[in-house]
Amino acid sequence: MGLNKYLDSGMQERKYCLELLNDFGLLGCKPIATPLDINLTIKPNSSKSKPLENISVYHKLIGKFIYLTLTRSDISYAVQCLSQFMHAPMVEHFQLGLRVLRYLKNSPGKGLHIQSCKSLSLKAFVDSDWARCLRTRRSITGYSVFLGNTLISWKSKKQSTVAKSSAEAEYRALATVTCEIIWLLNLLKDLGLGNHMLPVSVCSDSSSALQIAANPVFHE
Template sequence: MLACAPVSTPIDYTTKLTSETGTALADPSPYRRLIGKLIYLTSTRPDIAFAVQNLSQSVSAPTDIHYRAVFRVLRYLKQSLGAGIFLPSSSSLQLKGFSDSNWAGCLETHRSVTGYSVYLGDSLISWKSKKQATVSRSSSKSEYRALASVTCEIQWLSFLLDDLRIGYEKHALLFCDNDSAIQIAHNQVFHERTKHIEIDCHVVHEKINLGVLKLLPISSSLQLADILTKALHPHVFKNFYGKLGMSNIHSHLEGGSYNSNTYTSSELRDDNG
């Protein structure tokens, strides 16, 4: 790997991986070991979360194409060895969540992929990239399941902050780029037509009614969780990477400075009119 050429994204956005892609590996053990190490690394590297969850679904029968894709992740990591999450001390203590899904993102099961990121002020403290447990019949249903997941995460984080006796703004902000999912959350009438996700509906609707959660629309171009649901074009990936709240210690040692590039409150207000 010392002589390999670095790449700008952990996964090629033109590549479509399935269990039938490529030739089965004679010995899948090295692939499985690499996946295990990369899963551990996602604890501090949300930028590789989608790539790793995508590749981890092939551990039972990996192929040479999957193995090549894992090495692409390593090539990506090579050009960002000093990268990590930067936690600024100068931001307000308000929970902000970004929720997204890639409808029918799995080519084989047609299950959607949930992606969310949660910030305390400008600090990224929680994120997820995971295939949903059931098939969604529409994009709004898959988006709503993602909303329910991040709502539960925000509630858990609120309980944790309370237990630690940390003062924070009691109402959290949650941003979603699907208008239909937002309508389902705000309008009780829609729930009669969405009984197969009734529990998810009640989870989100209850928190909105209690005033602990404010659900807001956001344009897809600002949806930070997009990086956790699909492979992106390098230019789009670079933009979202810069907004994740990550920093590179090597650039700091070379004379740069740490900074938080997450969206400011004014940027989010402008996007919402």
């Protein structure tokens, strides 16, 4: 029964992606390996940018992407970037959206794979991109939380305030994923699973942020 449910979920995911490709005339397109170019910076609207005439098409595309991120964490960052231009999209933004569609063509049936595990434990990975937004200079927080070997929570979101340093941006990202972990622990506790999961491992690549988290007394 469990295998049948998993296969049915994969088929529904594939059906949704193929219908999305067909709606935008890309069913026969050549697939690509990444949703966005590596190190691509999507620039704010400029005088050289050409406004998109039919913005409802862009709204439809991004709306379907947002729904798809419920099971496709691999496009979360791209969708987060493109959703910032919903009010006044440019032609180049729509072209980047079509690139994400070409990425989905590469593996339309990909989704979450829930695996059984004898010892359940929470583990999180977190990172930030300092001053990534060229318009507001706010940083981007990204994290993934695993229960055993299964990805159960993820997010890519612009931070609410401007960080004055990369260490501050990384520390804010750590605080965000910590809030998510506390919420998950309370949820698992209600299900009778959260009493034996402490401590929770949180992995970050910022030595400065880790030092601040370990001893916040000596920092402002």
